[in-house]
Amino acid sequence: MWNYNFYIYITTNPEKTVIYVGVTNDLRIRLHQHYENRGKKNSFAGKYYCYNLVYYEHFHHIEHAIDREKEIKKWRRAKKIALIESVNPEWRFLNNDISD
Template sequence: MWNYNFYIYITTNPTKTVLYVGVTNDLSRRIQEHTENKGNKNSFAGKYYCHNLIYYEHFNDINYAIEREKEIKKWSRKKKNLLIESFNPDWRFLNNEINQE
């Protein structure tokens, strides 16, 4: 059986006022792309400086990851905040931790 890695993740801007939910097969690379893209008005994450990782989940099946991403995107901000706080109570930026893995 193949072992695949997929992630849903949430990034935020430096003041933690905007959330971005995404899915990727390479979390470290994707966060780096968000960082390089900050300020780019052609993308939501770039426009709102959402390059700080605050939450992620791992999946082995892309279909489950996409399903979970769609589910979370529909949630209220309050519900997303509770999810983030259950994983990362202090809303620490996890970029460096991911890059070290």
């Protein structure tokens, strides 16, 4: 059996006022892409400077990751905040934790 890695993740801007939910197969590279695209108007994450990781979940099957991303995207902001704070109450930026 193949061991695949997929992630759903939540990023925020430096002021922690905007929330972005995404899915990727390489979290480190995706965060770098978000950082490089900061301020660019052609994407939501870029437009609102959402490059700071505050939450993520790991999956072995892309279908499960996509289903979870869709589920979270439908939630109201308060529920997303509760999810983040369930594991990261200070909204600490986790980018350096997964960079290596």
